[in-house]
Amino acid sequence: MVWLLALLSCFGLICAETPFNVLDDRVIGGSDAKPNTWKWQVSLQFDSYNEGYFSHICGGTIVDSFFVMTAAHCILSMDPSQYRAVVGEYNLSEIEDSEQFIFVEKIIVHPKWVGDLGKGNDIALLKLATPIYDNGFVEIANLPYPGQMLPHDFTCYITGWGSMDHYGSTPEILQVAPINVVEHAICSTPEWWGSIALETMVCAGGDGVISGCHGDSGGPLNCQTDGAWRVHGVVSYGPAGMCNQAYKPTVFTRVSSFMDWMYSVMGANL
Known part of the structure; x- marks a missing residue:
């Protein structure tokens, strides 16, 4: 369930240069999480x-x-x-x-x-x-502090049961993958997500390898900050079609803004 934007009427589905789609699926480029780790x-x-x-x-x-x-x-x-x-x-x-x-x-x-x-x-x-x-x-x-921002290239982890590839393969075991933050000043440029990347969002990924995908929507962006694992984001959207597109990172609702x-x-x- 993660994606939308080009056709906002497509319920979480964004077409190629716009965000993903939302209905069934996994973390692309990830691996099986260790049991009893991401307990939230x-x-x-x-x-x-x-x-x-x-x-x-x-x-x-x-x-x-x-x-x-x-x-x-x-x-x-x-x-x-x-x-x-x-x-x-x-x-x-x-x-x-x-x-x-x-x-x-x-x-x-x-x-x-x-x-x-x-x-x-x-x-x-x-x-x-x-x-x-x-x-x-x-x-x-644990949650972030109100207004807290993550620095560029900071490594967080995305977890979920979303699609593992653009064919819709969906593993039964919880998936996890490291994913690096793309600061707003970069993510909001035309080469990336442009004006639909807001300051109340967190962009992460965009390397063409690791991303969230359908079925990951709503799940956490897990980041170790201030001595604890904290959920800094809620999976919101990504590109339609192949979820792991270069310069189209997974976009999360920034928890610290809400x-x-x-x-x-x-x-x-x-």
Whole structure:
């Protein structure tokens, strides 16, 4: 679920020179993550026909025992009963006794999200019906400081169950890959993403090798800053077609730009 932009009506899909598409998939250029490492990673799952069959559509991040952070473009319906958050997940095809399957009680999309990835605000919070409990396989993510920026070429890690190639191959095991930040002054130039790369976004990748892809949307950009792993971004968009295009890095919603909104929402929905 990661991409959109050229055809913003294509739900997360951007065509060649514009951002990616959003519906099913993985990290390109990555490898199997070690079990029980990225404990704040969430598999957001959707029941399209209200038949009790849920499938992975997006990633997410545990930000509180009752809240999951994801991308606004991952919200295909405002009916909470169609979603569940799976935490402690590793292999989507197996029950490993580490998972917690939790239904969603309320969906809160950023009020300035207009369905256009190029205008930003691609962030949403899901309030869970029951709290996540500490079973040794889950953890609440550390977040950045409000307004915190990452320096150019800083190495972070993208994680998710998104497509591993432009053919749509989708591994069952959580994938991880190092990905370097591209500062806004570069990412916003015409050779890169141009004016659709906003200061409220983080660009990372663009080397033509490693990128997020369909199915990674909503998942975390994990960066070790200030002595801890912190989630600095939410996967938002990338190029349509081949996700790992040179000069078209994966674009993330910059979490540090939305801290006040997040704390306000969580405080008001306890």
